[in-house]
Amino acid sequence: GAVVSQHPSRVICKSGTSVKIECRSLDFQATTMFWYRQFPKQSLMLMATSNEGSKATYEQGVEKDKFLINHASLTLSTLTVTSAHPEDSSFYICSARDSGRYTDTQYFGPGTRLTVL
Amino acid sequence: AQTVTQSQPEMSVQEAETVTLSCTYDTSESNYYLFWYKQPPSRQMILVIRQEAYKQQNATENRFSVNFQKAAKSFSLKISDSQLGDTAMYFCAFLQGAQKLVFGQGTRLTINP
Numbered sequence: 001g002a003v004v005s006q007h008p009s010r011v012i013c014k015s016g017t018s019v020k021i022e023c024r025s026l027d028f029q030a031t032t033m034f035w036y037r038q039f040p041k042q043s044l045m046l047m048a049t050s051n052e053g054s055k056a057t058y059e060q061g062v063e064k065d066k067f068l069i070n071h072a073s074l075t076l077s078t079l080t081v082t083s084a085h086p087e088d089s090s091f092y093i094c095s096a097r098d099s100g101r102y103t104d105t106q107y108f109g110p111g112t113r114l115t116v117l
Numbered sequence: 118a119q120t121v122t123q124s125q126p127e128m129s130v131q132e133a134e135t136v137t138l139s140c141t142y143d144t145s146e147s148n149y150y151l152f153w154y155k156q157p158p159s160r161q162m163i164l165v166i167r168q169e170a171y172k173q174q175n176a177t178e179n180r181f182s183v184n185f186q187k188a189a190k191s192f193s194l195k196i197s198d199s200q201l202g203d204t205a206m207y208f209c210a211f212l213q214g215a216q217k218l219v220f221g222q223g224t225r226l227t228i229n230p
Contacts, residue, residue: 034217038160043208043220091160095218104150106218108162 002028004096006109013084014117021079021112023094029074030096034106035067038091050077084116119144121211123221130199131229137184138194138224140209147171149213151185151192156223157205165207168192196226204228 003026013019023033031052036044048069049057056069066088068080077096081088091113095106120143130136142151153165168176168185175183180200184193196203209221 043223044162046217049217093160093162095162104212105152105164105167106212107164108154110159110161 002026002096002098002105002107004094004107004109006094006112008112009110010113010115012115012117015085016083019081019084019114021081021092021094021114023077023079023096023109025075025096025098025107028096028098028100030077030098031074032097032099033071033077034095034097035069035077035079036093036095038093038111044093047079081114084114086116089114089116119146119211119213119216119219121209121219121221123207123209123224125224126222127225127227129227129229132199132201134199135195135197136199136226138196138207138209138226140192140194140221142190142192142209142211142219144190144211144213146213149211151183152210152212152218153181153183153192153194154208154210155203155205156208157202162208166194199228201228201230 005024007022033050035047038044047062050069050071052071058064071077093111094109097106122141149170151168155163155165166176166178166181180197182195206223208223211219
């Protein structure tokens with residue numbers, strides 16, 4: 001299957017700082033990428049849909065000014081957690097949509113564990 | 118809105134046994150995709166198998182196969198000859214058109230030696 005990378009895999013930061021997470025589709029172009037948050041022992045919660053060259057679409061209850069998303073190219077989307085607080089500590093996962101003529105599948109990155117002290 | 122339900126929070130079987138994970142969904146659409154994703158302890162989401170709703174034939178990937186019952190809106194995953202490496206959370210997911218993936222709550226599968 002297609003490969004999606006995510007960097008960093010782990011990050012620890014102080015409260016009030018900003019953290020950027022990168023998501024890259026390595027062997028296909030993705031006009032659409034997604035950002036999820038996952039709490040322990042729960043399913044994935046969609047935060048936002050990232051569209052190349054346009055503004056992201058945020059799910060209800062997700063603060064767009066806190067979770068900045070940029071999708072500047074067909075292979076890269078970034079999520080910046082601004083002014084992070086301990087309650088933002090979580091596991092963040094990105095996915096990239098491979099929507100060719102014969103497929104429509106999301107492939108996931110390995111995730112980023114964010115710990116805010 | 119589409120919903121996906123996995124009614125088995127946890128399952129446990131012995132190595133080499135066959136296990137079936139259940140998934141039902143609700144939609145009024147006729148064209149869509151269904152997926153099973155696996156999330157092992159590493160937390161990497163791995164695509165196990167996909168099914169296009171317009172295909173009557175059940176998808177198969179080696180030891181993994183599905184029983185897709187479109188009229189019943191059921192999409193179960195069968196794992197044959199289960200292996201220790203199959204231990205993971207399994208998520209059923211639904212995709213229609215350009216919309217977002219809708220996930221089930223997940224089933225925690227443990228394969229015992």
